Amino acid sequence: MKTLARLLAPALLIAAIAAPVAETAYAQTTPPASAANGFSAERLARVQRVLQAYVDQGRLAGVVVQVKQDGRDVLTAAVGWRDREARDPMRQDAVFRIASQTKALTSVAVMMLMEEGKLLLNDPVGKYLPEWAKTTVAVSQPGGGYKVVPAKRPITLRDLLTHTSGVSYGPGPALQAWRDAGFNGWYFADRDEPMSAAIARMGALPMAAQPGEQFVYGYSTDVLGVVVEKISGQSLADFLTERLIRPLGMKDTAFRASPDMARRLAVVYTGGAAGLARAAAPGAWEEISYVGQGHYVDGPGKAFSGGAGLLSTAADYSRFLEMLRRGGELDGRRYLSRKSVELMTSNQLDGQPFFMPGSGFGLGFSLRLDVGKAGELGSSGEFAWGGAYHSQYWVDPKERLTVVYLTQLQSPGDVDDHAKVRALIYQALN
DSSP states (O other): OHHHHHHHSOSOOOOOEEOOOOSSOEEEEEOOOOGGGTBOHHHHHHHHHHHHHHHHTTSOSEEEEEEEETTEEEEEEEEEEEETTTTEEOOTTOBEEOGGGHHHHHHHHHHHHHHTTSOOTTSBGGGTOGGGSSOEEEEEOTTSSEEEEEOSSOOBHHHHHHTOSSOOSSOSTTHHHHHHTTOSSSOOTTOSSOHHHHHHHHTTSEESSOTTSSOOOSTHHHHHHHHHHHHHSSOHHHHHIIIIITTTTOTTOBSSOOHHHHHTBOOOEEOSTTOOEESSOTTSOOOSTTTOTTHHHHSOOOOOOTTTOOEEOHHHHHHHHHHHHTTSEETTEESSOHHHHHHHTSOOOTTOOOSSTTEEEOSSSEEEOOHHHHTSSOOTTOEEEEOTTSOEEEEETTTTEEEEEEOOEESOTTOOHHHHHHHHHHHTBO
């Protein structure tokens, strides 16, 4: 998953202030499940030991990992520090900026509206957002620069769900035009305008590829969030809260932190060759580039980014994933039909290459299609994604698992914790 983390993190450099490595890290752990629950408790304990080593080596500040099988707790471990400089230990209920893990909830929201007969996946985006009725594409020229050509066809909602819309996070021939329009990364929490205004401007910019022709990771899910607002007549925050977050019991998931959540908000760090460093001076809210930690507490609260805006905890996100693992139902309440979840977790790329070997992409999730080609422990049929701050999650229907791994690290460098955590979880299965 290291490649995934690099893809998700925008190519922005920020200033950092070095901090001393914690000589001893704190660990808060729910006792691992017994062998009767499908895992070896002895082998599962290796997960925490290895994560502790990353903290002791100064490669991670702190993490929370939660593993469930059949909805039952297998392991929940909080290792290291929520705030290393303040010596505030990581806790199981620490609040994280989940960034692109927000995309899964927005994608589910779109499917809910489809199930209510309010949209079709092949609808053109312009049916709901007029500024997107006729889009253009930037085409590189041999001598440098680019020309702008009309899109061959309208962008559809399905294109947005599969990231085949051509809408990028900026990289592409027209990068500077996107930067000049104010799109300097995926961060929106500091903006004193609703997402609808930003997305309306975006529709006039030249895209990075023709609709449906290639996987291009970008603002597609932010566009979907505005579509949800347009159709529902609610803000995305209200729609997600009423339809998913509150019914699922996700009490610590929101676009803006309550005072209690703010006290548990994990500090963002940077990594790389220079070692682990805090993104701002101890005691201050991070305000550099897209880090902007304080905007989640006392910012404008107007731009609800469907692609990257939510805060959450491991326990909350596990609830959401368990609903999907169960085919759209949890605790007797149905959120999506079983067939909708099947569609979301079916490969939609139609022969287009995906950047991870043995994998494809569905409607909001990456998919593991071939374990051998992937070259990692796991199962065919997994669906997953992650966030720009080095978080990740996956659901393994075959082994009946949900895994949430949360940390706050941008520009992680060569840290290989994702692959190791995956290996350590699967080696513990009986």
